[in-house]
Amino acid sequence: MTVQTDQKSSGTDLKKRVSRGNVLKYPGLQTTVWAIGGGKGGVGKSFVTANLGVLLTQMGKKVLVVDADLGAANLHTLVGAESARVPLSSYLSGTVSEFRRVVAKTPIPNLDIVSGDKDSLDSGSFTPSKAERLREGLRHVDYDYVLLDTGPGTSPAQLDMLLSAEETILVTNGEPTAIENTYRIMKCLFLRKMRRVMRNQESGVVEKLLSTVFSPSSSFEVKKFSDIFTALHNLSSEQEEYLRAAMEHNGISIILNNCTHAEDKRLGPLIKRGCQDYFDIEVGYLGFIFSDKSVTESIRNRIPLVVHNNGTPAAQSLSSCLQRLLLNVRRQVMAL
């Protein structure tokens, strides 16, 4: 891994991007937060989180991985950490007040974990206010990167966690059901974000115009997401530009993981194009990871793949995904 990001010097620029692009970010936080999500369980979210976390430590970064998949928490196993003494739910429910009490060491140097192991909460009790409490807790940590391993699905809390991150990485495999769910999660993310952008606009003009678009007497036909922009453009090109700018810097990327067929390689670019056509929003494509026996072996040994066997195709692909993500971040910063 040779890619370097000069985080210190680009910090101000990153913050500019944050304030422009996302309405739920972490104001004032020096740490870069990435969220890893996906529409389905078992697609490799935790596997990707654990290994990207380790790769970042190998670049000299201090990293915290957070298991926010309440109810199906197993990130601790993937990084070879002990069972949690104090799980995340203790902080979320207020049983412990200091976030640092749920942070534990892992055997990997410079990699710490907030584990969801032994959590008393399930995914159903993970509400937006708990997501907000997690965000509040993360304001008090001192890491270069925080990686949130989120659960599947489109609950409001799940969406808020994904939207609150600097970069959102959606993991899917090549099965049609997983891909369907990836589109679904994207649609929910964009709608939730659009709603927040509207509410944050002081003048409230976009909200007013869009209520016209969606009123029962409206002559606008909104069949796909991108039609919202077209309708808004017809009412006010300035307001359309405003909404578009806020929606464009979404920091969403896709990883195709655990693929069994060579032809699955075309799926990533296809999803990217599909998003452009349907949502009129650009998402990033980070890469493709084949189904690889070494992954299962590393998990059985409770050692992250990039430590267990970093020469395997899956480990190499993970490195490429990270390189692409870091390059995308750099490009976005330079475009401002």
Ligand SMILES: Nc1ncnc2c1ncn2[C@@H]1O[C@H](COP(=O)(O)OP(=O)(O)O)[C@@H](O)[C@H]1O
């Ligand atoms: N690239 C891969 N090659 C082989 N098996 C994989 C790969 N990615 C994931 N898996 C398998 O899928 C299982 C589920 O992965 P996990 O990261 O726990 O999914 P999620 O967090 O999305 O529920 C892993 O235990 C592993 O056996």
Ligand SMILES: [Mg+2]
């Ligand atoms: Mg998981």
